[in-house]
Amino acid sequence: MTRKATEIDPHILEEPEIAKMAVTQLLQTKAELEDLIDTLEMLSDPEFRKTMDEALAEVKRGETITFENMEELKRFLEE
Numbered sequence: 001m002t003r004k005a006t007e008i009d010p011h012i013l014e015e016p017e018i019a020k021m022a023v024t025q026l027l028q029t030k031a032e033l034e035d036l037i038d039t040l041e042m043l044s045d046p047e048f049r050k051t052m053d054e055a056l057a058e059v060k061r062g063e064t065i066t067f068e069n070m071e072e073l074k075r076f077l078e079e
Contacts, residue, residue, distance in 0.1 A: 042048050058064070067073040 065076075067076065
């Protein structure tokens with residue numbers, strides 16, 4: 001018997017562990033979809049794309065800086 005994705009087998013509630021796993025999987029899928037939507041929204045922003053393209057070009061040219069620890073990064077960002 002083929003089920004639609006929106007149909008839930010009522011017997012699943014008889015197995016708490018299976019139900020718990022199903023709910024966990026659904027919540028994870030929901031979070032992944034929300035992340036995907038956020039990514040698509042960012043990539044559709046022309047200003048973001050321009051900034052990202054510029055940053056990637058800098059990395060390819062080796063124009064990067066490194067920090068030994070988070071304190072160095074924080075000091076750099078405060079400047």
